[in-house]
Amino acid sequence: NAGVMQNPRHLVRRRGQEARLRCSPMKGHSHVYWYRQLPEEGLKFMVYLQKENIIDESGMPKERFSAEFPKEGPSILRIQQVVRGDSAAYFCASSPPGVAGAHEQFFGPGTRLTVL
Amino acid sequence: GEDVEQSLFLSVREGDSSVINCTYTDSSSTYLYWYKQEPGAGLQLLTYIFSNMDMKQDQRLTVLLNKKDKHLSLRIADTQTGDSAIYFCAESMAGGTSYGKLTFGQGTILTVHP
Numbered sequence: 001n002a003g004v005m006q007n008p009r010h011l012v013r014r015r016g017q018e019a020r021l022r023c024s025p026m027k028g029h030s031h032v033y034w035y036r037q038l039p040e041e042g043l044k045f046m047v048y049l050q051k052e053n054i055i056d057e058s059g060m061p062k063e064r065f066s067a068e069f070p071k072e073g074p075s076i077l078r079i080q081q082v083v084r085g086d087s088a089a090y091f092c093a094s095s096p097p098g099v100a101g102a103h104e105q106f107f108g109p110g111t112r113l114t115v116l
Numbered sequence: 117g118e119d120v121e122q123s124l125f126l127s128v129r130e131g132d133s134s135v136i137n138c139t140y141t142d143s144s145s146t147y148l149y150w151y152k153q154e155p156g157a158g159l160q161l162l163t164y165i166f167s168n169m170d171m172k173q174d175q176r177l178t179v180l181l182n183k184k185d186k187h188l189s190l191r192i193a194d195t196q197t198g199d200s201a202i203y204f205c206a207e208s209m210a211g212g213t214s215y216g217k218l219t220f221g222q223g224t225i226l227t228v229h230p
Contacts, residue, residue, distance in 0.1 A: 004158070031216060033216060033217075033218075035218075035220075041222055042120075042204060042220035042221055042222040042223050043159070043204070043206075043218070043220045044220070045217045045218060045219065048216040048217060055216060056216060056217055058217070059217070091158055091159065093159075095216070102208070102216040103147050103149075103164060103208070104161065104164075105161065105216075105218065106161065107151075107158035107159040107160070107161075108158050109156075109157055109158045110157075110158050
């Protein structure tokens with residue numbers, strides 16, 4: 001059973017470009033979470049999604065950031081018109097269905113975004 | 117609001133016990149977690165405890181919770197060089213839509229010397 005997969009592992013973008021980060025949850029997991037880790041800081045929650053539904057996006061910046069988890073395919077975190085301050089490691093986690101499952105979040109290896 | 121604080125650094129000798137401390141502010145029913153992050157890797161869930169428990173033990177790991185002081189600790193017995201990593205304390209609410217949202221501390225860098 002493969003773990004949570006994220007791609008790309010490293011992404012370099014120039015200011016103003018778009019960044020698309022992908023996350024494939026573990027098999028059987030229907031909940032996905034995105035976190036951002038700035039250099040030398042802890043992880044900050046961004047968004048919590050179920051299939052075709054955003055449950056909690058209280059940590060998402062109001063502009064330029066969006067996330068989706070379609071019925072088919074991976075979850076996508078999209079950052080439009082990137083700025084240098086978006087440079088960070090973006091981690092995805094997944095968990096099984098149900099409230100109890102949310103307490104066992106399995107993390108992917110992360111995507112390290114560098115904005116030049 | 118929720119806030120989680122940790123000491124930033126801990127250095128121990130191989131074979132000794134390590135104790136990593138964490139304090140949190142949310143007094144509502146909550147789960148508390150310990151994650152381990154090795155360089156360049158994602159987070160690995162080590163253990164978690166519900167706030168109505170005082171202690172949880174799992175092999176070399178012991179979690180102690182002082183609910184009155186909102187203090188959580190992780191004790192690693194017989195610390196090995198492979199335990200060198202960043203350890204994150206995190207909390208979440210037990211109900212509502214916030215149960216999936218983990219709030220992390222800034223991490224404790226554990227260095228184990230031979």
